[in-house]
Amino acid sequence: MENEDYIEVENSFVETPLRAPLPPRVLHLTTRQKIKRAIYNPDTKQILGRTSASWGRLGIFYAIFYAVLAGIFATGMHVLLRNINLREPKWKLNESLIGTNPGLGFRPISFEEGALIWYNRNKSSTSEKWVKLVDEFLEPYREIQNRKNFQKCGFKTKLKPNSVCLIDVTQFGRCSAENQYGYNSSSPCVFIKLNKIFGWVPKFYTKPISGMPRDLVEAMKKLPKSQRNQIWVSCNGEDPVDKENTDGFNYYPGRGFPGYYYPYLNIENYLSPLVAVEILNPKPNIIINIECRAWAKNIFYKGGKYDRQGSVHFEILIDMK
Incomplete structure (x- = not known):
């Protein structure tokens, strides 16, 4: 079949469509242009490989994650300092x-x-x-x-x-x-x-x-x-x-x-x-x-x-x- 590829799996053939070819202008980028494209892809609107929505979800996740860690640390320090006498040791x-x-x-x-x-x-x-x-x-x-x-x-x-x-x-x-x-x-x-x-x-x-x-x-x-x-x-x-x-x-x-x-x-x-x-x-x-x-x-x-x-x-x- 035209524009189709065939992969042999256990003596049978599975039809898979070919991957869409890259635009011709992408195939002939310089190294500097490739680096700029890796930072921001104007075709997919991605920044460093992620869309704005993906970066937003990731930011919300880490904000919650570190907020929980800070809360656990603050609670532990509060309990510790309440039980420490800076003037004399607990065990004497x-x-x-x-x-x-x-x-x-x-x-x-x-x-x-x-x-x-x-x-x-x-x-x-x-x-x-x-x-x-x-x-x-x-x-x-x-x-x-x-x-x-x-x-x-x-x-x-x-x-x-x-x-x-x-x-x-x-x-x-x-x-x-x-x-x-x-x-x-x-x-x-x-x-x-x-x-x-x-x-x-x-x-x-x-x-x-x-x-x-x-x-x-x-x-x-x-x-x-x-x-x-x-x-x-x-x-x-x-x-x-x-x-x-x-x-x-x-x-x-x-x-x-x-x-x-x-x-x-x-x-x-x-x-x-x-x-x-x-x-x-x-x-x-x-x-x-x-x-x-x-x-x-x-x-x-x-x-x-x-x-x-x-x-x-x-x-x-x-x-x-």
Whole structure:
């Protein structure tokens, strides 16, 4: 038959009309004209392959789709924010993943060296890095303590509501910025802090107990009982060889974190108390492992390399070559 095509399907023939030929002017379009025709086809009135009605239906569909998504998101956020207290966590102390056993942290710390603090006593450029890290860490302690809710605290001072205690950075003795925190000498300083746990209240040792270092016991006995409500801090070499390679430690402004800084209640401008530990004359050209631990009745201590609790480990290496 004329103008008809035949397709063989299972040994039979089905008559199908031929597709209408394209207009001659369409067969000889340039690339630029083809692109323009793909954007808008004047023969079919289509834009990007769709008619105006098709684009309208598609637009209405996506408008409804995204409106429903926005409604679900807004409802979820509303429920979430109604159940979140920005001041305190919902799960606290034993109910939380953090638990009730605070750990210790130290500064300066470098992500490149990890727990190792290394510098060359004869090359000031190697110690400048650590001085800068301590400066950055102490910057909040220098800058924001002139706010309205700061209060000078003491063991006999009652803290006002929504107030926080001042931390006097001028009381760090030889671990001061003027002394470059000891990194211009062979007795560098490390700053120890207790990790914050919301609502945790320390239970103090007001009398020496078995296992306390002798120097801590002597420091406690020198203080009146009214000033013994502290979380005590002690540092020492981890192994006998490490203990032999230092001349001891000095602590500024004292041997612990005073109790009036606790509990931590996420009050604006709160800063964790610090103990600056001066490591006296560590033997040069050898890595010395040092452990500092906190002492309180409700701080569980566990040393060792793994699963450390209530303590912190760091290493000192001072080159003299």
